[in-house]
Amino acid sequence: MKTTIRIAKVEPWDQGEPAIHGPSIYGASVNKPFLHTISATGERPLTFSAEGLPEGLQLNPANGQINGAACNEGDTKILLRAENRHGNAEKEFTIAIGRGLALTPPMGWNSWDQCLVHVNEATVRTTAQCLIETGLAARGYSYINIDSGWQGKRGGKHDAIQPDAAKFPDLESLIDDIHSLGFKFGIYSTPWVVPWGWGWGEREKPELGNGLIGCSSGPPDLDYKAHSIPEGRYVGIHKHEAQDLAQWVDWGVDFLKYDWTPTDPISLERMGRLVKAASRDIVFSICTDAQIADADAIKAWTHMWRGLPDAKDAWPAVLGNAFLLEELRGDWRPHIKPGSWNDFCLLPLGPKHKNQNSFRPNGLTEDEQITAMTAWALSPSPLLMSCDLSALTDFELRLFANEEVIAVNQDPLGKPAVRYFEKRVQLPQTAQPQHNMRIWVRPLAEGTFAIGFFNLAENSDTFSIDLRDLGFSGSIGARNLWERRDIGRLQQLSIEVPAHGAQLILVGK
Secondary structure, rough: OOOOOOOOOOOOOOOOOOOEEOEEEEEEEEOOEEEOOEEEEEEOEEEEEEEOOOOOEEOOOOOEEEEEEOOOOOEEEEEEEEEEEEEEEEEEEEEEEEOOOOOOOOEEEHHHHHHHHHHOOHHHHHHHHHHHHHOHHHHHOEEEEEEOOOEEEEEEEOEEEEEEEOOOOOHHHHHHHHHOOOOOOEEOOOOOOOOOOOOHHHHHOOOOOOOOOOOOOEEEOOOOOOOOOOOOOOOEEEEEEEHHHHHHHOOOOOEEEEEOOOOOOHHHHHHHHHHHHHHOOOOOEEOOOOOHHHHHHHHOOOOOOOOOOOOOOOHEEEEHHHHHHHHHHOHHHHEOOOEEEEEOOOOOOOEEEEEEEEEEEEOOHHHHHHHHHHHHHHOOOEEEEOOOOOOHOOHHHHHHHHHHHHHOOOOOOOOOEEEEEEEEEOOOOOOOOOEEEEEEEEEEEOOOOOEEEEOOOOOOOEEEEEHHHHHOOOOEEEOOOOEEEEEEEEEEEEEEEEEEEEEEEEEEE
Protein backbone atom coordinates (compact mmCIF):
# COMPACT_ATOMS: atom_id res chain seq x y z
CA MET A 1 0.00 0.00 0.00
CA LYS A 2 1.48 3.33 -1.05
CA THR A 3 1.37 6.03 1.58
CA THR A 4 -1.14 8.83 1.12
CA ILE A 5 0.84 11.06 3.47
CA ARG A 6 3.50 13.10 1.74
CA ILE A 7 6.89 13.10 3.43
CA ALA A 8 9.32 15.83 2.54
CA LYS A 9 12.49 14.75 0.77
CA VAL A 10 15.72 14.60 2.72
CA GLU A 11 18.19 17.24 1.64
CA PRO A 12 21.73 15.91 1.05
CA TRP A 13 23.53 16.01 4.37
CA ASP A 14 26.91 16.93 2.90
CA GLN A 15 25.94 19.73 0.50
CA GLY A 16 25.13 23.42 0.73
CA GLU A 17 25.13 25.79 3.68
CA PRO A 18 25.63 24.43 7.19
CA ALA A 19 22.79 23.78 9.64
CA ILE A 20 23.19 22.60 13.23
CA HIS A 21 20.81 19.89 14.45
CA GLY A 22 20.43 17.73 17.52
CA PRO A 23 19.31 18.66 21.04
CA SER A 24 19.71 22.14 22.52
CA ILE A 25 20.77 20.74 25.92
CA TYR A 26 23.18 18.02 26.99
CA GLY A 27 23.66 16.69 30.52
CA ALA A 28 26.82 15.20 32.00
CA SER A 29 28.55 14.72 35.36
CA VAL A 30 31.38 16.72 36.88
CA ASN A 31 34.88 15.25 36.57
CA LYS A 32 33.81 12.40 34.28
CA PRO A 33 34.81 11.84 30.62
CA PHE A 34 32.70 14.06 28.37
CA LEU A 35 31.81 13.40 24.74
CA HIS A 36 29.28 15.31 22.69
CA THR A 37 29.46 15.71 18.94
CA ILE A 38 27.83 18.70 17.26
CA SER A 39 25.36 17.34 14.71
CA ALA A 40 25.45 19.38 11.53
CA THR A 41 24.63 19.09 7.86
CA GLY A 42 26.37 21.04 5.10
CA GLU A 43 29.17 20.64 2.60
CA ARG A 44 32.39 19.32 4.05
CA PRO A 45 34.80 20.45 5.27
CA LEU A 46 32.95 22.13 8.13
CA THR A 47 34.75 24.13 10.78
CA PHE A 48 33.21 24.16 14.24
CA SER A 49 33.56 26.57 17.13
CA ALA A 50 31.92 26.98 20.55
CA GLU A 51 31.82 30.20 22.52
CA GLY A 52 31.81 29.94 26.32
CA LEU A 53 32.65 26.26 26.93
CA PRO A 54 32.76 25.24 30.62
CA GLU A 55 36.17 24.85 32.21
CA GLY A 56 37.69 21.48 31.41
CA LEU A 57 36.03 21.00 28.01
CA GLN A 58 37.61 21.49 24.59
CA LEU A 59 36.22 21.46 21.05
CA ASN A 60 37.92 19.86 18.06
CA PRO A 61 37.14 22.39 15.29
CA ALA A 62 37.60 19.80 12.53
CA ASN A 63 35.00 17.24 13.67
CA GLY A 64 32.80 19.08 16.17
CA GLN A 65 33.60 16.79 19.08
CA ILE A 66 33.54 18.32 22.55
CA ASN A 67 35.76 16.33 24.93
CA GLY A 68 37.39 16.58 28.32
CA ALA A 69 35.87 16.58 31.80
CA ALA A 70 33.88 19.47 33.24
CA CYS A 71 35.42 20.90 36.39
CA ASN A 72 32.33 22.46 37.95
CA GLU A 73 28.63 21.77 38.27
CA GLY A 74 26.05 24.10 36.77
CA ASP A 75 24.40 25.07 33.50
CA THR A 76 26.44 26.89 30.88
CA LYS A 77 24.88 28.45 27.80
CA ILE A 78 27.23 28.42 24.86
CA LEU A 79 27.01 29.38 21.20
CA LEU A 80 27.80 26.70 18.66
CA ARG A 81 28.95 27.61 15.15
CA ALA A 82 29.49 25.60 11.98
CA GLU A 83 31.05 27.21 8.90
CA ASN A 84 31.87 26.15 5.36
CA ARG A 85 32.51 27.89 2.05
CA HIS A 86 28.78 28.56 1.60
CA GLY A 87 28.18 30.31 4.92
CA ASN A 88 27.75 29.65 8.63
CA ALA A 89 25.15 28.55 11.18
CA GLU A 90 24.73 29.24 14.88
CA LYS A 91 22.78 27.54 17.67
CA GLU A 92 22.40 28.25 21.36
CA PHE A 93 23.27 25.18 23.40
CA THR A 94 23.23 24.41 27.14
CA ILE A 95 25.73 22.10 28.80
CA ALA A 96 24.20 21.01 32.10
CA ILE A 97 26.77 19.55 34.49
CA GLY A 98 25.37 17.74 37.51
CA ARG A 99 21.73 17.88 36.46
CA GLY A 100 21.65 14.29 35.18
CA LEU A 101 22.03 12.39 31.91
CA ALA A 102 19.72 11.87 28.93
CA LEU A 103 18.05 15.27 29.30
CA THR A 104 16.51 14.53 25.91
CA PRO A 105 15.55 11.00 24.73
CA PRO A 106 18.56 8.99 23.50
CA MET A 107 18.80 8.55 19.73
CA GLY A 108 20.76 5.95 17.83
CA TRP A 109 20.81 2.30 16.75
CA ASN A 110 20.44 -1.05 18.52
CA SER A 111 21.49 -4.35 16.97
CA TRP A 112 18.62 -6.66 17.95
CA ASP A 113 16.08 -6.42 15.13
CA GLN A 114 18.82 -6.44 12.51
CA CYS A 115 21.06 -9.19 13.91
CA LEU A 116 19.34 -11.03 16.74
CA VAL A 117 22.16 -12.94 18.51
CA HIS A 118 24.45 -12.72 15.46
CA VAL A 119 25.78 -9.22 16.20
CA ASN A 120 29.51 -8.86 15.53
CA GLU A 121 32.24 -6.30 15.05
CA ALA A 122 31.80 -6.07 11.29
CA THR A 123 28.11 -5.17 11.67
CA VAL A 124 28.91 -2.50 14.25
CA ARG A 125 31.57 -0.91 12.04
CA THR A 126 29.27 -1.02 9.01
CA THR A 127 26.50 0.59 11.03
CA ALA A 128 28.76 3.42 12.16
CA GLN A 129 29.67 4.17 8.54
CA CYS A 130 26.02 3.97 7.49
CA LEU A 131 25.02 6.46 10.19
CA ILE A 132 27.56 8.86 8.73
CA GLU A 133 26.92 8.18 5.04
CA THR A 134 23.11 8.41 5.31
CA GLY A 135 23.33 11.70 7.20
CA LEU A 136 21.56 10.24 10.24
CA ALA A 137 24.57 11.03 12.45
CA ALA A 138 24.49 14.61 11.17
CA ARG A 139 20.89 14.80 12.38
CA GLY A 140 21.57 13.62 15.93
CA TYR A 141 21.59 9.79 16.01
CA SER A 142 24.56 9.19 18.30
CA TYR A 143 24.32 5.83 20.13
CA ILE A 144 25.50 2.49 18.73
CA ASN A 145 24.24 -0.22 21.09
CA ILE A 146 24.84 -3.96 20.89
CA ASP A 147 22.11 -6.20 22.27
CA SER A 148 22.21 -9.80 23.52
CA GLY A 149 24.63 -12.07 21.69
CA TRP A 150 27.93 -10.27 22.32
CA GLN A 151 28.71 -12.23 25.50
CA GLY A 152 31.32 -14.94 25.90
CA LYS A 153 32.63 -16.36 29.15
CA ARG A 154 33.65 -14.74 32.43
CA GLY A 155 37.30 -13.75 32.86
CA GLY A 156 39.81 -10.90 32.58
CA LYS A 157 41.20 -8.80 35.41
CA HIS A 158 37.72 -8.18 36.86
CA ASP A 159 36.50 -11.76 36.34
CA ALA A 160 33.76 -10.11 34.28
CA ILE A 161 31.76 -11.08 31.22
CA GLN A 162 34.10 -11.10 28.23
CA PRO A 163 33.00 -10.77 24.60
CA ASP A 164 32.68 -13.77 22.32
CA ALA A 165 36.11 -13.58 20.72
CA ALA A 166 34.83 -14.88 17.38
CA LYS A 167 32.41 -11.97 17.13
CA PHE A 168 34.38 -9.25 18.94
CA PRO A 169 38.10 -10.04 18.89
CA ASP A 170 39.00 -6.66 20.45
CA LEU A 171 35.93 -4.94 21.86
CA GLU A 172 37.88 -2.22 23.64
CA SER A 173 39.55 -1.10 20.40
CA LEU A 174 36.19 -1.18 18.64
CA ILE A 175 34.68 1.10 21.28
CA ASP A 176 37.66 3.46 20.97
CA ASP A 177 37.08 3.63 17.21
CA ILE A 178 33.35 4.26 17.72
CA HIS A 179 34.19 7.13 20.07
CA SER A 180 36.70 8.56 17.59
CA LEU A 181 33.85 8.85 15.08
CA GLY A 182 31.84 10.86 17.61
CA PHE A 183 29.41 8.11 18.62
CA LYS A 184 28.64 6.60 22.01
CA PHE A 185 28.64 2.86 22.64
CA GLY A 186 26.06 0.77 24.47
CA ILE A 187 26.01 -2.77 25.80
CA TYR A 188 23.40 -5.28 26.99
CA SER A 189 23.09 -7.44 30.09
CA THR A 190 20.73 -8.86 32.70
CA PRO A 191 20.67 -9.73 36.42
CA TRP A 192 19.71 -13.25 35.36
CA VAL A 193 22.10 -16.17 34.94
CA VAL A 194 21.19 -16.40 31.24
CA PRO A 195 19.82 -13.43 29.28
CA TRP A 196 17.21 -13.33 26.58
CA GLY A 197 18.55 -14.40 23.21
CA TRP A 198 18.57 -18.17 23.28
CA GLY A 199 17.98 -21.06 25.62
CA TRP A 200 20.24 -22.81 28.08
CA GLY A 201 20.65 -25.84 25.87
CA GLU A 202 21.76 -23.70 22.92
CA ARG A 203 24.60 -21.91 24.68
CA GLU A 204 27.30 -24.22 23.36
CA LYS A 205 26.13 -24.39 19.73
CA PRO A 206 29.15 -23.43 17.59
CA GLU A 207 27.12 -21.28 15.23
CA LEU A 208 25.85 -19.17 18.12
CA GLY A 209 29.08 -18.67 20.05
CA ASN A 210 30.81 -20.09 23.08
CA GLY A 211 28.42 -19.07 25.82
CA LEU A 212 25.94 -16.47 26.94
CA ILE A 213 25.78 -15.30 30.53
CA GLY A 214 24.33 -12.57 32.72
CA CYS A 215 25.34 -10.67 35.85
CA SER A 216 24.61 -13.53 38.28
CA SER A 217 25.45 -17.21 38.49
CA GLY A 218 24.76 -20.34 40.49
CA PRO A 219 21.43 -21.76 41.62
CA PRO A 220 18.37 -19.52 41.92
CA ASP A 221 18.32 -16.88 44.64
CA LEU A 222 14.97 -17.64 46.24
CA ASP A 223 14.51 -13.97 47.22
CA TYR A 224 13.73 -13.24 43.56
CA LYS A 225 10.89 -14.53 41.42
CA ALA A 226 12.09 -16.59 38.47
CA HIS A 227 10.67 -16.24 34.99
CA SER A 228 8.31 -18.97 33.86
CA ILE A 229 10.89 -20.13 31.28
CA PRO A 230 13.31 -22.17 33.39
CA GLU A 231 16.42 -22.04 31.18
CA GLY A 232 18.49 -19.72 33.35
CA ARG A 233 15.85 -16.99 33.46
CA TYR A 234 16.37 -16.33 37.14
CA VAL A 235 18.59 -14.25 39.41
CA GLY A 236 21.42 -16.45 40.64
CA ILE A 237 22.71 -16.60 44.16
CA HIS A 238 26.12 -15.19 43.15
CA LYS A 239 26.00 -11.52 42.03
CA HIS A 240 28.57 -10.09 39.60
CA GLU A 241 27.26 -6.61 38.84
CA ALA A 242 30.26 -4.79 40.34
CA GLN A 243 32.73 -6.92 38.38
CA ASP A 244 30.88 -6.48 35.11
CA LEU A 245 30.35 -2.75 35.50
CA ALA A 246 34.06 -2.26 36.27
CA GLN A 247 34.86 -4.01 32.99
CA TRP A 248 32.37 -1.86 31.04
CA VAL A 249 33.88 1.30 32.53
CA ASP A 250 37.35 0.16 31.49
CA TRP A 251 36.10 -0.45 27.94
CA GLY A 252 34.41 2.97 27.77
CA VAL A 253 30.75 1.92 27.64
CA ASP A 254 28.24 4.81 27.58
CA PHE A 255 24.87 3.02 27.71
CA LEU A 256 23.56 -0.08 29.50
CA LYS A 257 20.39 -1.93 28.53
CA TYR A 258 19.45 -4.15 31.49
CA ASP A 259 16.77 -6.68 30.58
CA TRP A 260 14.79 -9.07 32.77
CA THR A 261 11.28 -9.86 33.96
CA PRO A 262 9.85 -9.57 36.53
CA THR A 263 11.83 -6.31 36.60
CA ASP A 264 12.30 -6.21 40.36
CA PRO A 265 13.34 -2.99 42.16
CA ILE A 266 16.07 -4.69 44.21
CA SER A 267 18.11 -5.84 41.19
CA LEU A 268 17.39 -2.45 39.63
CA GLU A 269 18.78 -0.52 42.59
CA ARG A 270 21.78 -2.79 42.98
CA MET A 271 22.94 -2.06 39.42
CA GLY A 272 21.64 1.51 39.47
CA ARG A 273 23.79 2.46 42.46
CA LEU A 274 26.87 1.10 40.73
CA VAL A 275 26.08 2.96 37.51
CA LYS A 276 25.63 6.25 39.35
CA ALA A 277 28.88 5.79 41.26
CA ALA A 278 30.89 4.79 38.18
CA SER A 279 33.81 6.92 37.03
CA ARG A 280 32.15 7.55 33.66
CA ASP A 281 28.64 8.56 32.63
CA ILE A 282 26.46 5.60 31.60
CA VAL A 283 22.84 5.99 30.52
CA PHE A 284 20.88 3.24 32.27
CA SER A 285 17.90 1.63 30.51
CA ILE A 286 15.74 -1.17 31.95
CA CYS A 287 13.15 -3.54 30.46
CA THR A 288 10.92 -5.42 29.86
CA ASP A 289 8.49 -5.38 32.75
CA ALA A 290 8.79 -2.00 34.49
CA GLN A 291 5.81 -1.52 36.79
CA ILE A 292 4.08 1.71 37.83
CA ALA A 293 4.18 0.48 41.44
CA ASP A 294 8.00 0.75 41.26
CA ALA A 295 8.01 4.21 39.65
CA ASP A 296 9.94 5.94 42.45
CA ALA A 297 12.78 3.41 42.32
CA ILE A 298 12.79 3.44 38.53
CA LYS A 299 13.07 7.24 38.38
CA ALA A 300 15.76 7.24 41.06
CA TRP A 301 18.10 4.81 39.30
CA THR A 302 17.34 4.78 35.57
CA HIS A 303 17.13 7.18 32.64
CA MET A 304 14.63 5.16 30.59
CA TRP A 305 12.37 2.21 31.24
CA ARG A 306 10.08 -0.17 29.36
CA GLY A 307 7.07 -2.07 30.64
CA LEU A 308 5.90 -3.17 27.21
CA PRO A 309 6.55 -6.19 24.94
CA ASP A 310 9.17 -5.99 22.21
CA ALA A 311 7.87 -3.75 19.43
CA LYS A 312 7.25 -5.65 16.20
CA ASP A 313 6.76 -4.46 12.62
CA ALA A 314 3.11 -5.53 12.72
CA TRP A 315 0.12 -3.23 13.09
CA PRO A 316 -1.32 -4.92 16.22
CA ALA A 317 2.05 -4.54 17.95
CA VAL A 318 2.25 -0.82 17.10
CA LEU A 319 -1.30 -0.38 18.39
CA GLY A 320 -0.37 -2.18 21.60
CA ASN A 321 2.87 -0.40 22.46
CA ALA A 322 1.86 3.10 21.43
CA PHE A 323 -1.86 3.27 22.17
CA LEU A 324 -3.43 0.39 24.08
CA LEU A 325 -1.19 -1.34 26.61
CA GLU A 326 -0.38 1.78 28.59
CA GLU A 327 -4.07 2.14 29.33
CA LEU A 328 -4.03 -1.37 30.81
CA ARG A 329 -0.65 -1.24 32.58
CA GLY A 330 -0.77 2.29 33.98
CA ASP A 331 -0.12 5.87 32.90
CA TRP A 332 3.58 6.73 32.91
CA ARG A 333 3.09 10.32 31.71
CA PRO A 334 3.29 11.94 35.18
CA HIS A 335 6.75 10.37 35.58
CA ILE A 336 8.21 11.56 32.25
CA LYS A 337 10.66 14.46 32.43
CA PRO A 338 14.21 15.28 31.29
CA GLY A 339 16.35 12.33 32.29
CA SER A 340 13.35 10.01 32.79
CA TRP A 341 11.80 8.54 29.64
CA ASN A 342 9.11 5.94 29.06
CA ASP A 343 10.46 3.64 26.35
CA PHE A 344 8.04 2.32 23.71
CA CYS A 345 10.88 -0.07 22.65
CA LEU A 346 13.13 -0.06 19.60
CA LEU A 347 11.60 1.61 16.55
CA PRO A 348 9.75 -1.15 14.63
CA LEU A 349 10.74 0.48 11.33
CA GLY A 350 13.04 -0.17 8.41
CA PRO A 351 14.38 -3.48 6.96
CA LYS A 352 14.51 -6.30 9.52
CA HIS A 353 16.41 -9.54 10.17
CA LYS A 354 15.54 -12.43 7.85
CA ASN A 355 18.47 -14.68 8.51
CA GLN A 356 22.12 -14.30 9.42
CA ASN A 357 23.02 -13.00 5.96
CA SER A 358 19.98 -11.10 4.72
CA PHE A 359 17.16 -8.73 5.63
CA ARG A 360 13.46 -8.55 4.77
CA PRO A 361 11.27 -5.50 4.02
CA ASN A 362 9.37 -3.99 6.91
CA GLY A 363 6.00 -5.60 7.65
CA LEU A 364 4.19 -2.28 8.20
CA THR A 365 2.66 -0.21 5.44
CA GLU A 366 4.24 3.20 4.90
CA ASP A 367 1.30 4.90 6.61
CA GLU A 368 1.69 2.58 9.59
CA GLN A 369 5.41 3.37 9.80
CA ILE A 370 4.56 7.07 9.83
CA THR A 371 2.10 6.41 12.68
CA ALA A 372 4.79 4.63 14.70
CA MET A 373 7.42 7.33 14.16
CA THR A 374 4.91 10.05 15.03
CA ALA A 375 3.90 8.30 18.26
CA TRP A 376 7.51 7.66 19.31
CA ALA A 377 8.41 11.30 18.59
CA LEU A 378 5.46 12.77 20.47
CA SER A 379 5.38 10.52 23.51
CA PRO A 380 8.39 11.18 23.67
CA SER A 381 10.14 7.81 23.52
CA PRO A 382 13.85 7.26 22.83
CA LEU A 383 14.48 6.94 19.08
CA LEU A 384 16.59 3.81 18.72
CA MET A 385 16.54 2.38 15.23
CA SER A 386 17.03 -1.38 14.94
CA CYS A 387 17.31 -2.21 11.27
CA ASP A 388 19.82 -2.66 8.47
CA LEU A 389 20.84 0.92 7.71
CA SER A 390 22.69 -0.17 4.58
CA ALA A 391 19.37 -1.21 3.01
CA LEU A 392 17.19 1.83 3.77
CA THR A 393 14.73 2.88 1.10
CA ASP A 394 14.25 6.54 0.22
CA PHE A 395 10.99 6.47 2.19
CA GLU A 396 12.71 5.05 5.29
CA LEU A 397 15.47 7.65 5.12
CA ARG A 398 12.83 10.38 4.94
CA LEU A 399 11.09 8.78 7.92
CA PHE A 400 14.19 8.75 10.14
CA ALA A 401 15.89 11.95 8.98
CA ASN A 402 13.16 14.61 9.19
CA GLU A 403 14.84 17.25 11.38
CA GLU A 404 11.54 18.86 12.36
CA VAL A 405 10.03 15.60 13.61
CA ILE A 406 13.27 14.84 15.47
CA ALA A 407 13.14 18.31 17.06
CA VAL A 408 9.73 17.50 18.56
CA ASN A 409 11.17 14.37 20.16
CA GLN A 410 14.25 16.25 21.40
CA ASP A 411 12.39 19.27 22.79
CA PRO A 412 14.19 20.36 25.99
CA LEU A 413 11.00 21.04 27.96
CA GLY A 414 10.65 17.27 28.29
CA LYS A 415 6.89 17.22 28.82
CA PRO A 416 4.94 14.23 27.48
CA ALA A 417 2.08 14.42 25.01
CA VAL A 418 -1.40 14.75 26.47
CA ARG A 419 -4.11 12.41 25.17
CA TYR A 420 -6.30 15.32 24.13
CA PHE A 421 -9.14 13.58 22.27
CA GLU A 422 -10.36 10.07 21.51
CA LYS A 423 -13.33 8.91 19.47
CA ARG A 424 -14.27 5.32 18.74
CA VAL A 425 -17.51 4.50 16.94
CA GLN A 426 -18.48 0.99 15.91
CA LEU A 427 -21.84 -0.03 14.50
CA PRO A 428 -23.25 -3.38 15.67
CA GLN A 429 -23.23 -4.89 12.19
CA THR A 430 -19.59 -3.96 11.42
CA ALA A 431 -16.45 -5.89 12.35
CA GLN A 432 -14.18 -2.83 12.44
CA PRO A 433 -14.62 0.60 14.04
CA GLN A 434 -16.07 3.25 11.70
CA HIS A 435 -14.02 5.85 13.57
CA ASN A 436 -10.99 5.27 15.77
CA MET A 437 -9.43 8.69 16.25
CA ARG A 438 -6.75 9.88 18.66
CA ILE A 439 -5.34 13.38 19.04
CA TRP A 440 -2.19 13.90 21.10
CA VAL A 441 -0.94 17.37 22.04
CA ARG A 442 2.60 17.96 23.27
CA PRO A 443 3.66 21.35 24.75
CA LEU A 444 7.09 22.49 23.55
CA ALA A 445 9.73 24.77 25.02
CA GLU A 446 9.04 27.83 22.87
CA GLY A 447 5.35 27.99 23.76
CA THR A 448 4.34 26.02 20.69
CA PHE A 449 2.46 22.72 20.50
CA ALA A 450 3.01 19.60 18.42
CA ILE A 451 -0.28 17.89 17.57
CA GLY A 452 -0.49 14.29 16.42
CA PHE A 453 -3.60 13.11 14.58
CA PHE A 454 -3.82 9.31 14.61
CA ASN A 455 -6.37 7.37 12.56
CA LEU A 456 -6.42 3.80 13.86
CA ALA A 457 -9.48 2.79 11.80
CA GLU A 458 -9.69 1.07 8.42
CA ASN A 459 -10.90 4.10 6.43
CA SER A 460 -9.64 7.63 6.03
CA ASP A 461 -11.13 10.23 8.38
CA THR A 462 -11.16 13.99 8.95
CA PHE A 463 -9.94 15.41 12.25
CA SER A 464 -10.67 18.89 13.65
CA ILE A 465 -9.38 20.86 16.62
CA ASP A 466 -10.15 24.36 17.89
CA LEU A 467 -6.75 25.91 18.53
CA ARG A 468 -8.27 28.35 21.01
CA ASP A 469 -8.70 25.37 23.34
CA LEU A 470 -4.88 25.30 23.61
CA GLY A 471 -4.86 28.84 24.99
CA PHE A 472 -4.31 30.76 21.77
CA SER A 473 -6.35 33.80 20.78
CA GLY A 474 -6.88 34.84 17.21
CA SER A 475 -5.38 32.94 14.32
CA ILE A 476 -2.01 31.22 14.76
CA GLY A 477 0.57 29.74 12.46
CA ALA A 478 0.49 26.04 11.66
CA ARG A 479 3.05 23.83 9.90
CA ASN A 480 2.83 20.25 8.64
CA LEU A 481 6.05 18.68 9.92
CA TRP A 482 6.04 15.56 7.75
CA GLU A 483 5.54 17.67 4.64
CA ARG A 484 7.73 20.51 6.01
CA ARG A 485 5.12 22.93 4.71
CA ASP A 486 3.47 25.97 6.27
CA ILE A 487 -0.31 25.62 6.35
CA GLY A 488 -1.08 29.26 7.17
CA ARG A 489 -2.71 31.11 10.06
CA LEU A 490 -5.97 29.73 11.42
CA GLN A 491 -8.18 29.17 14.45
CA GLN A 492 -9.71 25.85 13.47
CA LEU A 493 -7.50 23.08 12.14
CA SER A 494 -9.04 20.31 10.04
CA ILE A 495 -6.99 17.61 8.38
CA GLU A 496 -7.63 14.33 6.59
CA VAL A 497 -5.72 11.29 7.83
CA PRO A 498 -5.60 7.98 5.93
CA ALA A 499 -6.40 4.63 7.51
CA HIS A 500 -3.67 3.53 9.96
CA GLY A 501 -1.96 6.86 9.32
CA ALA A 502 -0.90 9.96 11.26
CA GLN A 503 -0.27 13.64 10.68
CA LEU A 504 2.02 15.83 12.80
CA ILE A 505 1.32 19.55 12.99
CA LEU A 506 3.23 22.30 14.80
CA VAL A 507 1.12 25.26 15.92
CA GLY A 508 2.01 28.52 17.61
CA LYS A 509 4.72 30.08 15.45
